[in-house]
Amino acid sequence: xxxxxxxxxxxxxxxxxxxxxxxxxxxxxxxxxxxxxxxxxxxxxxxxxxxxxxxxxxxxxxxxxxxxxxxxxxxxxxxxxxxxxxxxxxxxxxxxxxxxxxxxxxxxxxxxxxxxxxxxxxxxxxxxxxxxxxxxxxxxxxxxxxxxxxxxxxxxxxxxxxxxxxxxxxxxxxxxxxxxxxxxxxxxxxxxxxxxxxxxxxxxxxxxxxxxxxxxxxxxxxxx
Numbered sequence: 001x002x003x004x005x006x007x008x009x010x011x012x013x014x015x016x017x018x019x020x021x022x023x024x025x026x027x028x029x030x031x032x033x034x035x036x037x038x039x040x041x042x043x044x045x046x047x048x049x050x051x052x053x054x055x056x057x058x059x060x061x062x063x064x065x066x067x068x069x070x071x072x073x074x075x076x077x078x079x080x081x082x083x084x085x086x087x088x089x090x091x092x093x094x095x096x097x098x099x100x101x102x103x104x105x106x107x108x109x110x111x112x113x114x115x116x117x118x119x120x121x122x123x124x125x126x127x128x129x130x131x132x133x134x135x136x137x138x139x140x141x142x143x144x145x146x147x148x149x150x151x152x153x154x155x156x157x158x159x160x161x162x163x164x165x166x167x168x169x170x171x172x173x174x175x176x177x178x179x180x181x182x183x184x185x186x187x188x189x190x191x192x193x194x195x196x197x198x199x200x201x202x203x204x205x206x207x208x209x210x211x212x213x214x215x216x217x218x219x220x221x222x223x224x
Contacts, residue, residue, distance in 0.1 A: 001029045001031050001066065002028075002029045002052050002063070002064070002163060002194075002196075003028045003067075004025050004027040004048070004051060004062075004063055005026060005062045005063075006024055006060065006061035007022055007024070007058045007063065008023050008025070008058060008059050008061055008219075009059050010059040013059060020219055021047040021219055022044045022048060022051070022058075023218075023219040023220055025048065025061070025220070027048070027214075027221060029052070029194050032189065032193070032194060033211045033212070034197075034209055034210045034212075035210065035212055035213075035214060036199055036204065036205055036210040036213045037049075037198040037215075037216055038198075038214070039216035039217055043217055043218065043219070045167070045216050046091065046198065048198075051071075053165045054071075054078040054081055054082050065081060083108060083111055083112070084161075085161055085162050085163055086161050086165060087156035087157055087161035088156055088164075088165050088167075089156045089164070089167060090167055093149065095140035095141075095143075095155075096140060097140055098140075099139070099140055100136065100137050100138060100139055101127065101132060101138055102123055102124065102127065104151055104152075105151060105154045105155045106120070107155065107158075109158050109159055123158060126154035127150075127154050130153060130154050130184075131150070131177070132147050132150045132151055132154070135151075146177060149169070149171070157188075162192075163193070164188060164194070164195045165195075165196050166196075166197045166198070167198050168198060168200065169197060169204075170199065171200070171201065175203070179203075182204065182207045182209055185207075185209050186209055
């Protein structure tokens with residue numbers, strides 16, 4: 001589905017602040033597979049997710065989607081690929097503060113031209129599934145961290161993506177909400193979705209939902 005081939009990523013290359021977040025990473029995300037990334041803060045997990053999600057470009061190496069190299073292609077093509085095929089749950093949520101929870105969830109579907117009623121029904125259904133339906137019309141900035149996290153997850157699922165990438169998706173969830181999220185992951189897997197998650201959360205790692213667990217350390221990927 002998504003392949004990283006010999007990918008390295010440097011920030012501020014050629015300057016005294018040069019930092020290599022990833023070094024020669026090879027990773028193949030197979031259709032329907034659930035992969036969990038572990039490792040200490042600063043190990044490169046978020047950078048790897050950004051590269052896999054076409055939100056950043058490698059310094060060297062290639063990112064492929066369905067076997068075709070895409071990391072060198074234009075931003076318009078990458079944006080369309082993201083919108084149609086990839087859902088992303090950011091660690092910092094990235095909700096628009098001046099919009100309601102429902103408006104935030106609806107946003108990804110706008111470019112696809114889906115009929116309004118179908119969009120609205122799906123967005124409301126996702127919020128209900130994640131037990132924040134009662135907060136649909138609350139401004140995003142007025143939600144608790146746990147509520148914002150669940151709205152961010154709903155937004156990532158809005159276009160029913162084939163691939164879900166999630167950066168610390170249970171970090172702000174209590175035990176009950178984290179359990180519901182794991183159940184949601186299991187349902188997505190049974191529907192053939194491909195999942196790549198980064199997490200420090202032992203609940204997620206021990207849930208049994210993952211087909212494999214990988215560890216990043218000093219920018220290098222290894223089996224956990």
